[in-house]
Amino acid sequence: MSAADLSLLQRPNDRLRRRRAMNRGMELLALLAAALAVFILGVVVWSVAQRGASALNLDLFTKAQQAFAGPNVKQGLANAFAGTLVIVGLATALALPVGILIAIYVNEFAPPRVKYFVGLTLDVLFGVPAIVIGFFVYGLLVVGHGQSAFAGAFALGVIMLPLVARSTIEVLALVPNSLREAALGVGAPRWRMTLGVVLPQTVGGIVTGTTLAVARIAGETAPLLVTCSLAGNGIAWNPSHALQTIPVAIFEATESPYASDHALAWAGALVLVLFILFASLTARWVATRNRRKLARSR
Amino acid sequence: MSTLDTTTDVARRPFSGRRVRLGDLLLQGTAGIAALGALVLVGLIAWKVIEGARLSISTFGISFVWHVVWNPVLGREAFGAGSFLFGTAVTSIGALLIATPIALGIALFLTELAPTWIRGPVTALVETLAAIPSVVIGFWGLLVLAPLLRDHVMPALHSTLGFIPLFGPPGPGPSIFTAIIVLTIMILPIISSISRELFLGVPHELKEGALALGTTRWEMVRGVVFPYARGGVAAAMILGFARAVGEAIAVAQVIGDSLGIHVNLFFPGDTIGSKVALNALGSQSGLEFSSLFYLALILLVFSIVVNLLAQVIVRRVARKQGVAAS
Amino acid sequence: MMTGETKGETVFASSTIEPAVRVETKRQPLPPRERLEQVFDIQDLTAIYGSKPALKDVSMEVYKNLVTAVIGPSGCGKSTFIRCLNRMNDLVPSFRQTGTIRYHGQDIAGRDVDPVAVRRTIGMVFQRPNPFPKSIFDNVAWGLRVLGMKDDLSGRVERALTQAALWDEVKDRLKASGLSLSGGQQQRLCIARAIAVEPDVVLMDEPASALDPIATQAIEQLLHDLKSEYSFVIVTHNMQQAARVADMTAFFSISRGAEGERSGELIEYDSTEKIFTAPSDKRTEDYVTGRFG
Numbered sequence: 038m039s040a041a042d043l044s045l046l047q048r049p050n051d052r053l054r055r056r057r058a059m060n061r062g063m064e065l066l067a068l069l070a071a072a073l074a075v076f077i078l079g080v081v082v083w084s085v086a087q088r089g090a091s092a093l094n095l096d097l098f099t100k101a102q103q104a105f106a107g108p109n110v111k112q113g114l115a116n117a118f119a120g121t122l123v124i125v126g127l128a129t130a131l132a133l134p135v136g137i138l139i140a141i142y143v144n145e146f147a148p149p150r151v152k153y154f155v156g157l158t159l160d161v162l163f164g165v166p167a168i169v170i171g172f173f174v175y176g177l178l179v180v181g182h183g184q185s186a187f188a189g190a191f192a193l194g195v196i197m198l199p200l201v202a203r204s205t206i207e208v209l210a211l212v213p214n215s216l217r218e219a220a221l222g223v224g225a226p227r228w229r230m231t232l233g234v235v236l237p238q239t240v241g242g243i244v245t246g247t248t249l250a251v252a253r254i255a256g257e258t259a260p261l262l263v264t265c266s267l268a269g270n271g272i273a274w275n276p277s278h279a280l281q282t283i284p285v286a287i288f289e290a291t292e293s294p295y296a297s298d299h300a301l302a303w304a305g306a307l308v309l310v311l312f313i314l315f316a317s318l319t320a321r322w323v324a325t326r327n328r329r330k331l332a333r334s335r
Numbered sequence: 336m337s338t339l340d341t342t343t344d345v346a347r348r349p350f351s352g353r354r355v356r357l358g359d360l361l362l363q364g365t366a367g368i369a370a371l372g373a374l375v376l377v378g379l380i381a382w383k384v385i386e387g388a389r390l391s392i393s394t395f396g397i398s399f400v401w402h403v404v405w406n407p408v409l410g411r412e413a414f415g416a417g418s419f420l421f422g423t424a425v426t427s428i429g430a431l432l433i434a435t436p437i438a439l440g441i442a443l444f445l446t447e448l449a450p451t452w453i454r455g456p457v458t459a460l461v462e463t464l465a466a467i468p469s470v471v472i473g474f475w476g477l478l479v480l481a482p483l484l485r486d487h488v489m490p491a492l493h494s495t496l497g498f499i500p501l502f503g504p505p506g507p508g509p510s511i512f513t514a515i516i517v518l519t520i521m522i523l524p525i526i527s528s529i530s531r532e533l534f535l536g537v538p539h540e541l542k543e544g545a546l547a548l549g550t551t552r553w554e555m556v557r558g559v560v561f562p563y564a565r566g567g568v569a570a571a572m573i574l575g576f577a578r579a580v581g582e583a584i585a586v587a588q589v590i591g592d593s594l595g596i597h598v599n600l601f602f603p604g605d606t607i608g609s610k611v612a613l614n615a616l617g618s619q620s621g622l623e624f625s626s627l628f629y630l631a632l633i634l635l636v637f638s639i640v641v642n643l644l645a646q647v648i649v650r651r652v653a654r655k656q657g658v659a660a661s
Numbered sequence: 662m663m664t665g666e667t668k669g670e671t672v673f674a675s676s677t678i679e680p681a682v683r684v685e686t687k688r689q690p691l692p693p694r695e696r697l698e699q700v701f702d703i704q705d706l707t708a709i710y711g712s713k714p715a716l717k718d719v720s721m722e723v724y725k726n727l728v729t730a731v732i733g734p735s736g737c738g739k740s741t742f743i744r745c746l747n748r749m750n751d752l753v754p755s756f757r758q759t760g761t762i763r764y765h766g767q768d769i770a771g772r773d774v775d776p777v778a779v780r781r782t783i784g785m786v787f788q789r790p791n792p793f794p795k796s797i798f799d800n801v802a803w804g805l806r807v808l809g810m811k812d813d814l815s816g817r818v819e820r821a822l823t824q825a826a827l828w829d830e831v832k833d834r835l836k837a838s839g840l841s842l843s844g845g846q847q848q849r850l851c852i853a854r855a856i857a858v859e860p861d862v863v864l865m866d867e868p869a870s871a872l873d874p875i876a877t878q879a880i881e882q883l884l885h886d887l888k889s890e891y892s893f894v895i896v897t898h899n900m901q902q903a904a905r906v907a908d909m910t911a912f913f914s915i916s917r918g919a920e921g922e923r924s925g926e927l928i929e930y931d932s933t934e935k936i937f938t939a940p941s942d943k944r945t946e947d948y949v950t951g952r953f954g
Contacts, residue, residue, distance in 0.1 A: 052809045053778060060551035064448050070440025071449070071457055074527070077520055078464045084479045085471065135369050142366035151370075157646070158373050164642040165380060165635060166581030168611055172631040176383035195376065202373070228358035256468020258584045259608075262615045284470045291474055291588045299478065306471045317466045321459070451754050540791035544851065547749065548804040548858055549781030558803055559793060 082310065089307025092300040097308075101272045102286065102301060112297065114305045116272045120186065120280030124265065125255055127190030127276060128197055133247055135194075136201030137236075143202075144209040145231055163199040170195050171260035179264055186276035189265030193254045200253065204246025208239040241327050248320040252313045258284035283309050384635055387628030390621060399629055405594050405610075407623045414626035416607065416633060421596045423606040425511060426586065427579035430518035435572055437519075438526035446534040447556060458531070465524035473588030476517040477509070481589055484513055489601050503599030509591030511604040517585050522575040529571035533564040566652035570645045577641040581634060583608030607634055691908060691932050697724040699765075700862055700892045701746060706760035706770075708741050710753065714924040715741040719760070721911055721930045723862075728884050728893040730907030730933065732900060734948070737913040738925025739896040743864050746894065747783040748776035765861075781808065784860035788867040790847035792839035792854070797822075797831050800839040800850055801857045808858055821857035824890075825849045826883055845876025852883060856891065863887075865895040869902065881906050900949060903933065910936040912945045 100113030143155050174192040178185070212235050220230035261282055268281040283305045290302030385392075391399065391414065402415025441461060445454050489505040489512060496502045537560050545555040561568075583606075591603025592613050605613075607630050618624045691697070701723035708716040716738040723729050731739045741750065748769065750756045762770040769779050792800050801818045810817060818835075822828040827849040831842070839850055848868060855863055869877040884893055884906045897903050903910050911930040915923050929936065929945045940946045 056551050056554065056807075057775070057777070060553040063443075063553040063556075067440040067444040067448050070437045071444040071461075073437060074441055074464060074523060075457065075460050078460055078467075080479075081464075081467060081472065081475050081520075084475050135372065138366045138369035139373055141362070142370040146363050146366060147370070155370050155373060158377055160646065161377055161639055161642050162373065164577060164581075164638045166583065166608065166638055168581075168583040168608055169384060169631045169635045169638070170380070171615075172387060172611070172628060173380045173383045176387045176628075177379065195380075198373070198376075226356045226359055228356065228362040231362060252466060256470060258468070258470040259612060262612060266616060284468060287470045287474050288584060288588070291477055302474060306474060310467060310471060313466050313468065314463060317463065318459070538791075540787060540789060541793065543749065543752070543787065544791040544793065544854075545804075546752070547747065547780055547785040547787075548808070548855065549777055549779075549784075550804065550807050551777050554807045558807065563794060 085303060085306050085310055088300070088303035089305075092304035093307065097301075097304050101270060102281065102298075112301060114283065114286060114301055116268065116270070117281045117283045117286040117305060118308075119272050119274055120265075120268065120282045121255065121284075123274060123276055123280055124186050124190045124193060124261075124282055125251060127186065128193035128254060129247065129251060131190060131194035132197035132201050132250070136198050137205050137243065139198075139202045140205035140209055141231060141236075143206055145227075145235070159199040159202055162195070163203075166259070167196060167257055168259035168262070171263050174260065175263040184263075184265050184267050184279035186265055186278065186280045189261045189279070189282070190276070192260035192264050193257060196257060196260065197250045197254050200250040201243075201247055204249070205239065205243055208242025208246070209235065211242070212238045241323065245320045245324045245327075248316050252316040252320070255313060256284055256309055258288050261285050262288075381635065384628060384632050388625055388632045390625035391629040394622060395626075395629075399626070400633065403594070403596055407618070407620065409620065412620065412622050414623060414629075416630055418594050418596055419605050419607040419610045419630065420633075422511065422590070422604040423580055423608070425600070425604070426514045426518055426590075426606055427576055429511075429515040429600075430522055430579045431572060431576050433515070434519045434523045434526055434575060438523050438571075438575075439530055439568070441523075441527040442530035442534050443556060443560075445531050447552060447560070458528075461524050461527055464520070465528075469521060469582060469585040470588070472517060472521060473585030476513060476585060476589045480516065481509065481513045484510070484516065493601070500598040501600050503601055506591075506599070506602040509589050509603045510601050511590060512600040514586045514590040514604070514606070514609075515600070517589055518579045518582060521582060521585060522578050525578055526568075526571045526575040529574065530564065530568055533567040533571070534560055537563045566648055570648040570652070573641055573645045573648070577638060577645075580606075580641075581608060581638060583612040587612040691727075694722075694724075697727070699723070700725045701894075702761075702763040702766075704761045704763070706742070706745060706758065706762060708738070708745055708750065708756070708758045710741075711755040714918070714922065716745075717916070717918070717924045717926050719913075719925075719927045721927055723892065723894055724909065725892050726888055726890075727908040728888055728895060728906050729909045729911065730903035731894065731896045731911045731913060732898070732903050732948075733913035733925070733928075734915065735898065736923070736925070737915050739898075739913055740866050741925065742913065743866055743894060743896050744785075745770070746862070746864055747785055748774075748779050749785065751776050781858065782861045783864060784855035784858065784862070785864045785866065786848070786851050786855050786868050789871050790844060790851050792842070792847050792850050794838065794840060796836045797839050797842070797850060798835040801854050804854060804858050810858065817857055818853075821853040822850075824856055824883075824887060825853035826879060826886075827853055843876075845872050845879060848872060848876065848880065849883070852880070856887070860891065862892045862894065865893060867896050867898060870898065877902070900937075904937055907933045909933060912936060912940075912942075912948060914944055914948065 096113040097115075098113060098118060099115050101116035102112050102114055139155065139159075143152050147155065170192050174188050174195070178188040178191060182188075216234060216238065217230055220234040221227070225233070261284065265279045265282065266285050268279045268285075273280055287302045287306055287309075290298040293299070395402070395414065399415050400420065401417045402413070403417035403421075404413045404415045405418065406413045445458055445461075449457065485505060485508065489502075489510070492502045493504060497504075541559050541563065542555055545559045546552075550558070586606050587609035590605060590609050592605055592609070593603040594605065597604075611627050611630050611634075614623070614627055618627060699722050701721075703722070704720050706716060706719040707714065719742060731742060733739055744750045745758060745762060750758065758770060760770065761768045764779075764783070768774070793803065795803060798815075798818055801821050802814055805811065805814060805817055819828060819832075822831065827846060830846060831837075831850075839847065842850060848871075852863075852868075869880045872880065881902065884895070887893075895907070909930065910933045912928045913925050914928050916926045917923055929940055929942045931941070935941075936945060937949050940949060946952075
């Protein structure tokens with residue numbers, strides 16, 4: 038005869054009550070933690086939106102930021118937007134092909150040991166703080182030549198590289214082997230198989246990964262501090278000079294006591310955050326849709 | 336992590352003795368060079384940073400690491416990382432201590448406790464927090480968070496817990512405390528998302544076995560989920576800590592750029608990253624700039640060591656779970 | 662005693678079928694049903710996952726200190742049924758159930774009943790052994806500690822392991838990981854873990870299906886030995902096993918509803934002998950004579 042306390046179902050004893058209370062308490066704490074994170078996000082986005090919206094006008098995109106300007110001079114962040122476009126574009130142009138090539142080598146050609154080491158290298162690269170990368174590029178490209186958007190783009194490219202390589206490796210691995218065998222089976226050489234059959238399957242994933250990487254580096258400030266921060270006034274596009282960028286503009290505004298600089302920075306932050314949110318959410322949504330499609334077709 | 340899971344043995348047999356195709360050679364060649372380039376890049380980074388720091392290394396030697404001094408006045412120049420090492424340690428450890436329980440709570444909420452329909456959106460929201468650039472968080476931190484902390488939170492903490500030297504009288508403005516809060520916000524998503532993946536990976540049968548005994552959800556989590564995920568959570572904490580250490584911009588915007596070691600969290604301070612960021616453009620001399628390189632070198636060494644440490648932990652966890660699964 | 666799958670001899674002169682399995686006659690005959698104490702009284706139990714009904718209108722009783730087997734073809738809802746008895750289906754988000762499950766007179770199917778308390782007295786052993794990644798001792802002791810049965814902990818652990826016929830094999834290595842045991846030993850460890858917390862009923866969802874014949878035999882022997890202390894409900898796809906161990910047998914099968922949707926249904930529930938030698942329903946007869954399933 039078991040000594041089970043059947044009455045527990047009707048009259049919970051103290052111990053059970055305590056355990057239930059503990060459980061309830063923990064559930065509440067977890068809920069609070071999640072609510073806190075969402076709340077913080079909300080507060081940050083709300084602050085940026087509220088303060089940035091007031092300075093959000095056409096001038097923002099058409100006029101450049103003037104140092105030491107009086108209160109009546111219309112200002113904007115046109116030079117920073119231009120510079121960001123140039124630098125991010127250059128960085129992508131640098132990192133994308135190299136990242137894809139690395140991914141192709143790792144997934145299609147590398148023996149296991151090499152694969153492991155390259156993976157390790159990518160991880161190490163990913164872990165190097167952005168400011169250290171900035172100093173590295175300073176030593177590499179700025180010493181003797183001066184700052185330039187090229188240098189800034191190179192630094193951002195180094196940050197982008199492990200991101201693009203990793204995500205491309207993942208999508209390459211998703212391509213089923215049967216596809217490769219089919220291509221080889223008709224007598225195609227490996228390079229044709231890789232470029233003509235495997236790679237096209239991964240375009241969606243590469244676009245997604247690159248978009249996320251772009252969203253990431255668009256806001257990077259540290260690597261630009263020593264490579265591309267001493268920009269002249271006025272809207273400029275020449276990458277051999279240092280160009281103003283949105284993140285650097287915001288960083289500089291942090292030091293400035295002028296409210297007008299702050300207003301511009303809030304507006305710039307708003308545009309930046311909106312862009313990043315839009316890019317990230319779109320990329321993730323596309324990725325989830327692709328994943329579902331792939332799962333269904335298998 | 337470095338467990339690349341690719342499945343292309345079929346295509347890996349190299350040139351099978353027949354005519355070597357130019358296309359194959361070109362592709363494998365350029366791709367191989369790119370991969371080699373990544374390795375070379377890491378080496379280049381180390382080389383250039385060491386080169387930049389050489390002047391400072393030869394002047395100050397290893398004692399730079401712990402000397403608390405930063406005097407750029409020409410003629411009496413002396414630089415050391417001690418003050419900033421302290422600041423980095425305090426801010427990063429503080430952020431880790433605060434962020435970890437919150438992150439674990441979030442991960443638990445998203446894997447065990449929340450209704451299914453809410454999990455997706457909240458997960459996306461937490462990841463969105465990670466996407467906000469550090470310069471924006473730092474800017475917000477200075478103009479919105481810092482006044483709030485200075486006017487309300489710090490005086491309250493000081494009046495209630497003032498007997499602890501950590502919560503001394505609030506300082507003039509920027510403070511270590513603000514930096515800790517900012518860093519907490521930044522590393523929260525990392526620890527949370529890695530922990531979430533770990534908790535999702537706990538085998539369903541294990542959880543059912545515990546619940547079938549008549550334990551509550553929390554008891555099951557404490558007895559089965561946490562022990563199972565223990566190694567991975569340690570790795571997540573290490574990665575979060577590394578992120579906090581490497582963060583230069585947001586900290587620079589809120590911490591106040593002050594020298595010296597003191598216990599009061601409400602006073603300004605400096606970390607390695609923030610010092611480098613703040614002085615990068617204003618440094619007067621070659622020696623000072625080289626000392627900044629020296630600081631960057633310390634960061635570089637730290638990041639590599641931490642990365643490898645996290646790898647080791649991940650590999651050990653994977654092996655243990657392999658045993659459990661068999 | 663192991664019986665093979667033979668077209669066996671009919672055991673009773675009055676039986677009308679040639680069952681696919683032999684029913685062991687050495688077991689005690691059951692007292693009449695009115696004199697058996699009820700553990701479960703299930704009425705019109707219907708279980709639905711999302712929009713698909715898994716079980717429809719199941720009504721039966723489960724009696725104390727007996728082994729009750731639930732047999733039937735795959736997909737007939739046997740696992741769903743047994744998991745209703747200890748509210749394990751609560752873990753599936755899309756699960757709904759209607760009907761009543763009276764446990765010693767109290768309905769445990771209602772929303773207001775705490776599943777934690779239910780599972781405390783109605784334990785479960787699963788199909789695949791799932792010991793915790795803890796030591797053998799802690800596997801059994803963990804539940805005891807959580808539930809507050811910490812007095813004489815090592816004594817309780819030893820008793821549970823002895824009842825599960827595992828003590829002699831592990832007494833010298835209680836600190837070893839539970840995962841270091843063989844499959845059959847792990848399953849016995851799970852049984853020890855379940856009975857350590859002194860449940861009233863032990864549910865078993867195909868407890869031996871992942872085990873080799875020798876381990877299976879050990880488990881079946883356990884059922885026989887422990888019957889006097891616990892009531893067992895065991896799901897099995899192995900008819901010979903049901904014939905060997907069970908006192909009562911419930912046969913579930915798949916039926917098609919009005920719109921053609923498939924759901925599980927209780928076809929017949931009776932003493933094991935009757936089910937295997939003189940079933941009332943033709944579908945039961947088809948199943949036990951091996952004509953389908």
